Amino acid sequence: MSKIKKIFLNGIWLENPVFHQVLGVCSALAVTTRVKNAVVMSAAVIIVAALTNFTVSVLRKIIPFNLRLIIEMIIISTFVVIFDIILKAWFFDMSRQLGPYVSLIITNCIILGRSEAFALKEGPGLSFLDGIASGLGYTLILLSVATVREILGTGSFWGYKLISDADIPARGLSMAGGAFIVMGVLIWVMNSIKLSGNKEV
Amino acid sequence: MEHSPVLILIAAVLTNNIVFSGFLGMCSFIALSRRIDTAVGMGFAVTFVSTFTTALNWLIYHYVLKHGALSGVSFLDGVNLEPFTMIVFIAVIASFVQVVELIIQRISHSLYQALGIFLPLITVNCAILGVSLFMVIRGYGFISSVAFGFGSGLGWMLAIVLMAGLRRKMRFSKIPPGLEGIGITMITTGILAMIFMVFNGMVRIN
Numbered sequence: 001m002s003k004i005k006k007i008f009l010n011g012i013w014l015e016n017p018v019f020h021q022v023l024g025v026c027s028a029l030a031v032t033t034r035v036k037n038a039v040v041m042s043a044a045v046i047i048v049a050a051l052t053n054f055t056v057s058v059l060r061k062i063i064p065f066n067l068r069l070i071i072e073m074i075i076i077s078t079f080v081v082i083f084d085i086i087l088k089a090w091f092f093d094m095s096r097q098l099g100p101y102v103s104l105i106i107t108n109c110i111i112l113g114r115s116e117a118f119a120l121k122e123g124p125g126l127s128f129l130d131g132i133a134s135g136l137g138y139t140l141i142l143l144s145v146a147t148v149r150e151i152l153g154t155g156s157f158w159g160y161k162l163i164s165d166a167d168i169p170a171r172g173l174s175m176a177g178g179a180f181i182v183m184g185v186l187i188w189v190m191n192s193i194k195l196s197g198n199k200e201v
Numbered sequence: 202m203e204h205s206p207v208l209i210l211i212a213a214v215l216t217n218n219i220v221f222s223g224f225l226g227m228c229s230f231i232a233l234s235r236r237i238d239t240a241v242g243m244g245f246a247v248t249f250v251s252t253f254t255t256a257l258n259w260l261i262y263h264y265v266l267k268h269g270a271l272s273g274v275s276f277l278d279g280v281n282l283e284p285f286t287m288i289v290f291i292a293v294i295a296s297f298v299q300v301v302e303l304i305i306q307r308i309s310h311s312l313y314q315a316l317g318i319f320l321p322l323i324t325v326n327c328a329i330l331g332v333s334l335f336m337v338i339r340g341y342g343f344i345s346s347v348a349f350g351f352g353s354g355l356g357w358m359l360a361i362v363l364m365a366g367l368r369r370k371m372r373f374s375k376i377p378p379g380l381e382g383i384g385i386t387m388i389t390t391g392i393l394a395m396i397f398m399v400f401n402g403m404v405r406i407n
Contacts, residue, residue: 022231022383026327029224070295077288085284100334103287107327109228176222177398180391184384192379 004129011133017110018141019187024110027101028142029179035158038146040087040094044102046135048079049111053131056119063120072115073106080105110134145182149173204404206348209341212404213352219328220360221394223335226328230361231386233322240365244358246319248351250301251332254294255350258333259343261289290333295324328357363393 017023024045031041055075056063063071084102087095095102105111114134119127150156153174155163163169172178204212219225226247233243264270266282266289282289302320305313323329332353336346367389376385 025227026224073291081284081287100331100338103334104327104331106287106291107325107330177391177395180387180394184387187384188380195379
């Protein structure tokens with residue numbers, strides 16, 4: 001298996017940051033009431049993760065070991081701030097809806113975790129791809145949770161009404177409690193698929 | 202509408218709980234809720250740090266970072282430091298945690314044993330940064346911000362201690378293999394969050 005293929009397989013499925021390593025769950029729960037928000041948030045995480053990984057990897061030989069966490073935090077914050085400003089300038093409504101959660105990408109452990117575990121050891125090109133791959137893993141979870149919550153909780157998809165207001169199946173899913181439950185069930189399903197896969201091997 | 206600090210405190214603990222309605226601090230919430238004593242220790246540490254960092258961040262935001270805050274200083278007139286808010290907040294939190302760790306280590310060994318090991322984990326706890334960011338977005342005054350920081354910490358502690366108690370009971374239950382660990386913790390948190398929605402009629406802040 002080629003190295004690139006392995007990076008993507010690990011990031012999206014085998015070592016999916018959210019349900020395998022429980023990283024970055026906070027934002028995954030908060031922004032998934034609507035698919036649109038989830039897409040924007042995922043885009044933010046993919047871009048920030050890829051660029052941070054790339055930068056850390058380029059600088060990895062000159063970063064002093066003891067100061068690496070602080071330097072990584074500064075690199076991450078810089079990219080998050082840039083994304084936040086772009087969002088505020090061109091998509092103000094979206095920026096209001098996401099509230100502080102875009103800024104909170106700074107403390108999203110996926111990005112720091114990947115730059116610690118991967119970018120400090122590998123070259124810039126591969127690190128960039130690794131950032132995209134873990135971002136895609138995060139996207140997979142976000143989109144699944146958001147699709148279930150938006151359709152069952154508000155009766156629409158991407159803002160378009162699918163079900164009339166009177167027939168919405170589970171309004172509770174669009175509230176906070178529903179987020180945890182959908183996420184829990186999703187983790188259950190994915191773990192079960194993984195477990196049954198392991199048995200066959 | 203500006204609420205009184207007492208209302209903000211109560212709301213931050215019960216109705217706008219940082220875990221159950223803000224989804225913040227989940228990583229450590231899941232990782233450290235296996236035992237009640239670690240949950241209590243981490244709860245105290247989060248409450249302490251979130252109260253003081255909210256106060257510090259409020260002062261720094263309103264007297265340095267806010268647009269126009271520096272207009273009194275002639276050579277800095279027109280400088281807008283607001284884009285640096287997040288970076289400054291994170292730096293304040295990280296350095297506050299470091300300083301507190303050093304002080305506790307010097308003055309009390311038993312307190313260091315109880316709280317010290319949790320302090321480094323707090324820097325990456327998004328609840329702390331989240332509280333500071335919410336404080337800016339909602340435009341709280343100083344007293345309200347401190348009340349909000351303290352209440353959020355207490356709310357986080359309440360949530361993680363409740364969860365630790367439930368997880369201790371669950372150790373003896375039969376859970377399907379794929380659901381063990383994170384899965385069942387998530388679903389239990391969801392049920393707790395729904396229970397906390399009962400408080401919604403009491404007080405609501407936005």
